[in-house]
Amino acid sequence: MTYDYIQLEKESGQPLYLQLYEQLKSAAQSGSIHPGQKLPSIRRLSEDLGLSRTTIENAYQQLCVEGYIDAQPQRGYFVLTSGGKRGVRPEEAVHPIPWQPRYNFGTDAVDSTCADLKAWRRHIREILNRPQAMVRYGEHQGELSLREALRDYSYGARGVVCSAEQVVIGAGTQPLLYILCGLMQGQVGAVAIEEPGFPQAEQVFADCGIEVLRLPGDDSGMRPEALQQSGAKVAYVTPSSREGNGSPIPLLRRQELLNWAAQTGGLLIEDDYNGELRYRARPIPAMQGMAADDRVLYLGSFSKLLLPSVRVGYMVLPQRLLPLYLARAPRYNQTASKAEQLALADYVKSGQLERQLRRLRKVYAQKSSLLMHLLQEAFGKCAQISLQETPLCVTLQFHGGPSPARLAELAETYGVRVCPGPEGKVTLGFAGIPMGDIAPGVHALQKAWNPPEFCISG
Amino acid sequence: MTYDYIQLEKESGQPLYLQLYEQLKSAAQSGSIHPGQKLPSIRRLSEDLGLSRTTIENAYQQLCVEGYIDAQPQRGYFVLTSGGKRGVRPEEAVHPIPWQPRYNFGTDAVDSTCADLKAWRRHIREILNRPQAMVRYGEHQGELSLREALRDYSYGARGVVCSAEQVVIGAGTQPLLYILCGLMQGQVGAVAIEEPGFPQAEQVFADCGIEVLRLPGDDSGMRPEALQQSGAKVAYVTPSSREGNGSPIPLLRRQELLNWAAQTGGLLIEDDYNGELRYRARPIPAMQGMAADDRVLYLGSFSKLLLPSVRVGYMVLPQRLLPLYLARAPRYNQTASKAEQLALADYVKSGQLERQLRRLRKVYAQKSSLLMHLLQEAFGKCAQISLQETPLCVTLQFHGGPSPARLAELAETYGVRVCPGPEGKVTLGFAGIPMGDIAPGVHALQKAWNPPEFCISG
DNA sequence: GGGTATTTGTCCGTATGTATG
DNA sequence: TCATACATACGGACAAATACC
Numbered sequence: 039m040t041y042d043y044i045q046l047e048k049e050s051g052q053p054l055y056l057q058l059y060e061q062l063k064s065a066a067q068s069g070s071i072h073p074g075q076k077l078p079s080i081r082r083l084s085e086d087l088g089l090s091r092t093t094i095e096n097a098y099q100q101l102c103v104e105g106y107i108d109a110q111p112q113r114g115y116f117v118l119t120s121g122g123k124r125g126v127r128p129e130e131a132v133h134p135i136p137w138q139p140r141y142n143f144g145t146d147a148v149d150s151t152c153a154d155l156k157a158w159r160r161h162i163r164e165i166l167n168r169p170q171a172m173v174r175y176g177e178h179q180g181e182l183s184l185r186e187a188l189r190d191y192s193y194g195a196r197g198v199v200c201s202a203e204q205v206v207i208g209a210g211t212q213p214l215l216y217i218l219c220g221l222m223q224g225q226v227g228a229v230a231i232e233e234p235g236f237p238q239a240e241q242v243f244a245d246c247g248i249e250v251l252r253l254p255g256d257d258s259g260m261r262p263e264a265l266q267q268s269g270a271k272v273a274y275v276t277p278s279s280r281e282g283n284g285s286p287i288p289l290l291r292r293q294e295l296l297n298w299a300a301q302t303g304g305l306l307i308e309d310d311y312n313g314e315l316r317y318r319a320r321p322i323p324a325m326q327g328m329a330a331d332d333r334v335l336y337l338g339s340f341s342k343l344l345l346p347s348v349r350v351g352y353m354v355l356p357q358r359l360l361p362l363y364l365a366r367a368p369r370y371n372q373t374a375s376k377a378e379q380l381a382l383a384d385y386v387k388s389g390q391l392e393r394q395l396r397r398l399r400k401v402y403a404q405k406s407s408l409l410m411h412l413l414q415e416a417f418g419k420c421a422q423i424s425l426q427e428t429p430l431c432v433t434l435q436f437h438g439g440p441s442p443a444r445l446a447e448l449a450e451t452y453g454v455r456v457c458p459g460p461e462g463k464v465t466l467g468f469a470g471i472p473m474g475d476i477a478p479g480v481h482a483l484q485k486a487w488n489p490p491e492f493c494i495s496g
Numbered sequence: 497m498t499y500d501y502i503q504l505e506k507e508s509g510q511p512l513y514l515q516l517y518e519q520l521k522s523a524a525q526s527g528s529i530h531p532g533q534k535l536p537s538i539r540r541l542s543e544d545l546g547l548s549r550t551t552i553e554n555a556y557q558q559l560c561v562e563g564y565i566d567a568q569p570q571r572g573y574f575v576l577t578s579g580g581k582r583g584v585r586p587e588e589a590v591h592p593i594p595w596q597p598r599y600n601f602g603t604d605a606v607d608s609t610c611a612d613l614k615a616w617r618r619h620i621r622e623i624l625n626r627p628q629a630m631v632r633y634g635e636h637q638g639e640l641s642l643r644e645a646l647r648d649y650s651y652g653a654r655g656v657v658c659s660a661e662q663v664v665i666g667a668g669t670q671p672l673l674y675i676l677c678g679l680m681q682g683q684v685g686a687v688a689i690e691e692p693g694f695p696q697a698e699q700v701f702a703d704c705g706i707e708v709l710r711l712p713g714d715d716s717g718m719r720p721e722a723l724q725q726s727g728a729k730v731a732y733v734t735p736s737s738r739e740g741n742g743s744p745i746p747l748l749r750r751q752e753l754l755n756w757a758a759q760t761g762g763l764l765i766e767d768d769y770n771g772e773l774r775y776r777a778r779p780i781p782a783m784q785g786m787a788a789d790d791r792v793l794y795l796g797s798f799s800k801l802l803l804p805s806v807r808v809g810y811m812v813l814p815q816r817l818l819p820l821y822l823a824r825a826p827r828y829n830q831t832a833s834k835a836e837q838l839a840l841a842d843y844v845k846s847g848q849l850e851r852q853l854r855r856l857r858k859v860y861a862q863k864s865s866l867l868m869h870l871l872q873e874a875f876g877k878c879a880q881i882s883l884q885e886t887p888l889c890v891t892l893q894f895h896g897g898p899s900p901a902r903l904a905e906l907a908e909t910y911g912v913r914v915c916p917g918p919e920g921k922v923t924l925g926f927a928g929i930p931m932g933d934i935a936p937g938v939h940a941l942q943k944a945w946n947p948p949e950f951c952i953s954g
Numbered sequence: 955g956g957g958t959a960t961t962t963g964t965c966c967g968t969a970t971g972t973a974t975g
Numbered sequence: 976t977c978a979t980a981c982a983t984a985c986g987g988a989c990a991a992a993t994a995c996c
Contacts, residue, residue, distance in 0.1 A: 045781070053983060070657060075648070079962055082854075088778075090985040095964085111963050112991040147632045155631075159624045162835075166617045173613075173928070174605045175804045209667045209831035216674050220703040241827040245678040247705040320545070346633045347834035369699040373667035375833040376805035377620075470631070618995090846994095 044087060054089060055096035062097065066106050066117055077107060077115040140453035141479030145431055146346065147470035152401050153345055154394045161381035168380075176376040178367045180207025180352070184383035188338070188352050191386050195314045195395065197323030198336050200354045206363070207352050209373035211309065211337055212242055214353045217370050218307070218335065219246035221362050222272070229307075230270035232260040234281055239274055239309070259287035262298040272305045273298075277325060278313035279428040282463075286316070286428065292325045299333035305356070309337040312428040317399035318406075332356045340382070342430065342469060343395060350374045350382055402430060405468045405476060412480040413466070417487075430469040436462045445487065452486035454479055512547060513554035520555065524564050524575055535565060535573040598911030599937030603889055604804065605928035610859050611803055612852045619839035626838075634834040636825045638665025638810070642841035646796070646810050649844050653772045653853065655781030656794050658812045664821070665810050667831035669767065669795055670700055672811045675828055676765070676793065677704035679820050680730070687765075688728035690718040692739055697732055697767070717745035720756040730763045731756075735783060736771035737886040740921075744774070744886065750783045757791035763814070767795040770886040775857035776864075790814045798840070800888065800927060801853060808832045808840055860888060863926045863934060870938040871924070875945075888927040894920045903945065910944035912937055 046057045065071050077083075080098065084091045098115050101107045107115045165171065179185070185205040192198035208214040219242060228249040231240065240250045253264045259280060265273055275295065277287040287295075299306045308325050316322070326336040339351035351374075355363055385391050406425055409432055413423050422435040440448070442458030449456045457465040471479060520535075535541075538552045545552070556573055559565045565573045623629065637643065643663040650656035666672040677700060686707040689698065698708045711722045717738060723731055733753065735745040745753075757764050766783050774780070784794040797809035809832075813821055843849050864883055867890055871881050880893040898906070900916030907914045915923040929937060 055983075070651060072648075078652075080964095081962070084985095085854075086778075090983090092984055092986080096983080098963095109963065110992095112961085113993080114962065150627045150631045153627070153631050155624070155627055158630075159621075162620065162624060163617075166613070166620060169608045169611070169613055172616075172803050172805045173608045173611050175799070209671070209833075210829050212829055213667070213671055213674075213831055216671075216700075216703060220699065223703065223705075237827050238829060241678065241824070242674075245674060245681065246703055247681075341633070345630050347630045349829070349831065349833060366699070369695050371668050371670055371696060371807070373671055373807065373831050375667075375807060375836055377836075378833055615995095 046087065046089075055093045055100070058087075058094065058097040059100045062101060063104075063106055066101075071117055073117050075117045077117065079114055139450065139455035141455070141475055141482055142470050143431075143454065143456045143466035143468065143479065144470055145429070145457060145465065145467035148342060148346055149401070149470055149472050151472050152398060154390065154397075155345070157385065157390050157394075158345060158348075158381065161384050162377060164384070165377050165380045171376065171380060176372045176379065178370055178372055180205065180372055180374065181376065181379045181383060184350075184379045184386075185352075187383045187386035191391060192324075192336070192338060192352075192354065193327075195392070196310060196321070196336075196338070197327035198338075198354055199327045200336075203364075204355045204357065204360060205352055206355060207350065207372065207374050207379060209349045209375075210341075210351045211339060212238060213373040214337065214351060215239060215242040216246065217363070217366075218353070219243065219248060220366065220370075221359055222248070222305075226272050226305075228268070228270045228272070230260070230265055230268050230273040232275065232280070236274070236276065236281065236309075257283070257285070258291040260291075260295065262291075262294045265295070265298050265304075266302065270304070271302070272307065274307045274309065275325075276309045276311055278316065278322070279311045279426075281429075282433070282459075283426075286322055289322060292322070292328060296325060296329050296333070299329070300331050304333065306334045307337065308334050311337075311339065312342055312430070313338070314395055315342060315398065315402065315428050315430065317403040318427055326354060332358055335359070340391075343391065343398065344382070344385070348378055348382070350378055401473070402468070405471075405473060406430075406432070408473070408476050409466065409468050409480070412477060416480055416484045426465075429467075431457075431465050431467040433459065434464045434466070436464070438462075448486045449483055452482045454482050454486060456483070513551045513558070516545075516547075516552065516555040517558045520559060521562075521564055524559075535575065537572055597908065597913035599933055599940055600913045600928050601889075601915070601924035601926065601937065602913045602928055603887070603915060603923065603925035606800060606804055607859070607928055607930050609930050610856060612848065612855075613803070615843065615848050615852075616803060616806075616839065619842045620835060622842065623835050623838045629834065629838060634830045634837065636828055636830055638663065638830055638832065639834065639837045639841060642808075642837045642844070643810075645841045645844035649849060650782075650794070650796060650810075650812065651785075653850070654768060654779070654794075654796070655785035656796075656812055657785045658794075661822075662813045662815065662818060663810055664813060665808065665830065665832050665837060667807045667833075668799075668809045669797060670696060671831040672795065672809060673697060673700040674704065675821070675824075676811070677701065677706060678824065678828075679817055680706070680763075684730050684763075686726070686728045686730070688718070688723055688726050688731040690733065690738070694732070694734065694739065694767075715741070715743070716749040717741075718749075718753065720749075720752045723753070723756050723762075724760065728762070729760070730765065732765045732767065733783075734767045734769055735780070736774070737769045737884075739887075740884075740891070740917075742882050742884045744780055747780060750780070750786060754783060754787050754791070757787070758789050762791065764792045765795065766792050769795075769797065770800055770888070771796070772853055773800060773856065773860065773886050773888070775861040776885055784812060790816055793817070798849075801849065801856065802840070802843070806836055806840070808836055859931070860926070863929075863931055864888075864890070866931070866934050867924065867926050867938070870935060874938055874942045884923075887925075889915075889923050889925040891917065892922045892924070894922070896920075906944045907941055910940045912940050912944060914941070 044061050046054055080091050080094045083094045098107065102109055106118060108118050109115050182202060184207060185202040188205050189200055189202045206214060206217065226248060228251050229243050230251045230253050232255040233252050235252050243250050251268050251270055253260055253268055255261055259277065260273065260275055277292060280286065295306060298304060306325060310324050313324060314321055324336055326334040333356060335356055336354040340348060410423065410425055413432060413434065417423065417434060420436065423432060425432050442462060442464050445464050446456050446458040459465050538556065542548060542552045556565065560567055564576060566576050567573055640660060642665060643660040646663050647658055647660045664672060684706060686709050687701050688709045688711050690713040691710050693710050701708050709726050709728055711718055711726055713719055718731065718733055735750060738744065753764060756762060764783060768782055771782060772779060782794055784792040791814060793814055794812040795809065798806060868881065868883055871890060871892065875881065875892060878894065881890060883890050900920060900922050903922050904914050904916040915925065917923050
């Protein structure tokens, strides 16, 4: 620590070493510096404070004899606990490791056996070896090489048609939505979202003072008539990965939504979360590429494709918003890591993202059918089991029986993590669990819920 | 490319290979796929589309004979230019390298000879070798280990008093301000900022519908009386690094601002940009630590301390805002890279950030005095030269003579980048230029501006 | 894993100012 | 006035622990 906050007065009559002693003592007593913490070395502090080493040494000596700190030769001075015992050394002060389930059907991770960590590491390393890149701020809009790579990738994988100029990079969807809200400032009254809504996006709209209208949808998604009636000029849709509904918005409905946009002059925000990850059927192309008239803003990301910890997303602006954006771009700092942007650009350009996508599709196809099969066997008689394809999970809909929260609790005692949902629903994600753990995981779940208090599974 | 966007209809009477041919042709003609680009292999595309290899081959054949694409045995099919020539291969399509000045007195980079890239690389490498960390999303508030490290660091270096719970990580100041604006939604009418303002922050407030009042300040910074009169409940101040003013807000004024907050129940947002980088005198501790009554929100960052390309910043919430934030935290995804967060945590905890800080202070002290000395010699007679200490730059104030823009142009022709400012001001940053380049850089500048059309330097 | 450079507590000689006799 | 003692402050030298490659 630099302890720059210490303020001493040379003229105060009081000896300097005593002033220092007092300040350090009160800091220790008030808990501002913690037991076990290392104090700055005598040399360092003397330099910082512009004092002689002896002065510091005297102050430290005083604290030593009074039992506040402990001198460890050639290592440093360390703060003791109030009881005078030596505090834990920093390395020993390890956090209590949060409980890790043996079988993780959560939705917050990807399977480490499938993640392409090796290639990612290689690319990051390569970028870090380019000092010219690292010592400079990045471009506001995102690195050009990545925007070009995404232009090509999004066209090939999703049919998104755009130039690199339309692509804006950001650290996930939210920062990009803030920029969008800024562009729309004052010109848009409300944004329509399909029930049950999408908190992460709604939060952004709320923060920017834009009203959110939740519209009930049908099996095919948001209804254009409802949209029309709501009077909203902007609609936020997640056509590929709908909350609580396994099927994406079908082509026909997409066309209807595009018609709504064309007729009313509205804007469609297409959040294509996991859009490329459809594996049982061919993915439905993005609406952005189907639209003839520039009324779709496309949002894409990579958390489930590459690594959840890599927060890089992008949006494709409609041409009509481009001049407005470019004028304002300098006022928005880029949020995504420059190193990760450049690494991702290479990763995409070298075709590895695409290879990874193919790999994952196969893996998820296998995992999902195995999991569906096992769950049908185990709980088919007492629950309705439905595959949520692109959200990479399966929901069990129980009628009666313990609450989802209780079921999740029971599962935890058997080392299984599942996600409790509303209305008797329990969700099991399969992105994060290795293939080989699925069968034992379901067995453990069966034990946890069996003899089921609510269901005759035999 | 995956070419998932291709949509064929089995029932349409039209042969499949012709449908495919048409789609590819129009894609090539519309420029959606670029000359030189490799088409997917026959095997791959046949798998993607669920068709026979022959179908694809026929379509490709057709495109070949019509000169749209070119078959390269054992390599693949490549798109030709409209003229029938082979397009440049992707690797050859290198970007025009943006002009790099020989002597960079810009403010957007740090000196690569001072940047601690080696240590940073080591820490990043270490993190990447921990798959468990990388395959999981991070915590919304930021990694705990980093928040703890910053709690200790900010106390030692800046006198900020807080718990790890109060620390929120983000990809720079802007994402953090959005969160703050969300917390204040509706409860705050306007934010006061000292003239000449700070566009990056104002943009966020504007996006969130919060009015910005620019208050003229005096030499010591924002005036409490003006603040009082404005009626604003929130004030945004940059006490360490004031735009166009070399000196930070002095202790007395800080106390007065704190008094304003205490008396009116207002909130001070303390953006401590480069606060730790004061090198000529001891840094003034942060207001956050001086305040007895929890009315300061502290903002810190690392771009100039570590690497500009690493966008990690943090804010320290006042206790009173904590419950509100914690309730809303799950709705804000973390924006900073998890790998960089964990690497930074280790970097800080191992004391290397502090060592780097010391190193940089020395370097900047040397650089600034050298630059000031040389500029005085060269332009002392025709410009007022003032050191902006923590912004790490020097401003030359010319009275008369060419416009700053013209001066910057002249400099560019001699390979020197400087930053034109308003009102006859030209700014020279010294963070990004190596020590040894300063003297020749100033000489080049002297040549560029000499024989000065405006100033007798002899 | 081992060799080297740096960091660090400790010890020691010195200088200055003040009070005492 | 001088000698002595003491408190305070400064910086050089040494050897062990640590960090780094």
